[in-house]
């Protein structure tokens with residue numbers, strides 16, 4: 001077989017018979033999930049701060065090193081509740097290079113997202129850029145522990161303290177990561193984790209807000225449950241953001257395997273480093289700044305020296321049934337709801353724009369093994385060697401699909 005025939009885009013069979021997804025869920029021990037379901041059904045307590053939710057909250061708080069954990073339906077709603085509980089007004093500074101939910105949560109609270117640039121290597125909110133745009137209208141700063149890497153809390157914290165505004169962390173990607181000072185739960189005023197199916201730890205859907213502030217935690221519990229402080233005692237305008245018992249049980253089963261999931265991610269990351277070694281114009285994003293990332297995302301960077309563009313690499317991989325994703329393209333400030341809001345972009349965001357055009361997330365997690373990674377690396381290597389032929393086929397395909 002010639003090297004040319006080894007690529008699906010050039011007519012060979014795909015490397016994988018079934019799609020290899022980014023974000024295939026990590027699954028906890030099945031027997032304990034089934035057992036927990038029986039317990040829930042026997043107890044006839046399905047939601048509303050039940051025993052599973054309380055146990056889950058205790059475990060999360062202990063792992064991330066926070067005094068309080070409030071489990072909620074998802075991280076997007078969790079962020080909204082937090083902004084409401086902190087009574088944030090005006091503008092909120094955040095990176096544009098994040099999942100759109102971070103911006104939407106701010107906008108949904110009637111606040112103005114103001115986007116700041118990231119640093120080129122880690123893709124994290126750049127404290128210098130925050131310093132350049134923070135001002136009298138700033139009501140909060142939201143850092144995102146992107147790709148599992150902890151933000152520069154020392155620098156962001158100094159800005160937030162000087163301006164007397166809360167520093168909130170979106171840790172949707174970062175369960176299991178630690179900062180140089182310890183658990184992420186001690187950073188900032190409060191932190192929101194996502195427990196969505198695709199995350200390190202999942203509760204099917206879910207979120208967890210953690211904080212050391214007892215009064216804030218009490219407020220969040222009110223807001224999560226329609227503002228009820230007790231039977232018929234309604235104190236605040238709140239919503240229904242309660243986590244169900246079955247979600248909490250899934251979360252508990254997931255937590256029991258956290259160390260195993262982390263080991264798997266580190267092994268996969270090392271395998272990708274080997275498999276992609278020496279590919280022209282293709283590197284793995286560094287994935288650490290301070291502390292230790294959970295390596296839940298493996299992010300390819302395809303620069304100008306690569307014989308194929310990022311999008312061409314993606315199409316090559318898709319043909320192989322490797323469903324690599326362009327997280328996050330477009331970046332938030334160029335998405336339709338925000339792109340005409342000049343107040344939201346006070347300074348140019350060159351690193352954000354460049355990064356959103358060059359990154360590609362590859363499948364990892366417990367559904368991906370070392371042989372898969374080797375095969376992905378081999379196909380990518382072949383594609384780069386065959387770049388002119390690959391490009392010609394892709395151009396033909398585009399021309400055909402554009403034909404009326």
Ligand code: T4K
Pocket residue numbers: 021022023024025074075076077098099101102144170172173193194195196197198206207323327
């Ligand atoms: N902040 C940040 C920085 C975030 O990344 C996110 C969410 C949030 C906040 C908000 O957190 P939540 O409110 O969701 O708790 C996905 C997730 O839906 C989203 O949670 C996540 N970030 C984002 C990065 O990725 P999509 O639209 O790409 O998801 P979806 O459903 O296409 O899933 C991705 C891949 O995973 C697919 O190829 C299929 C596979 N998959 C997915 C699910 C749900 C499975 O194999 N099994 C599954 O059960 O947004």
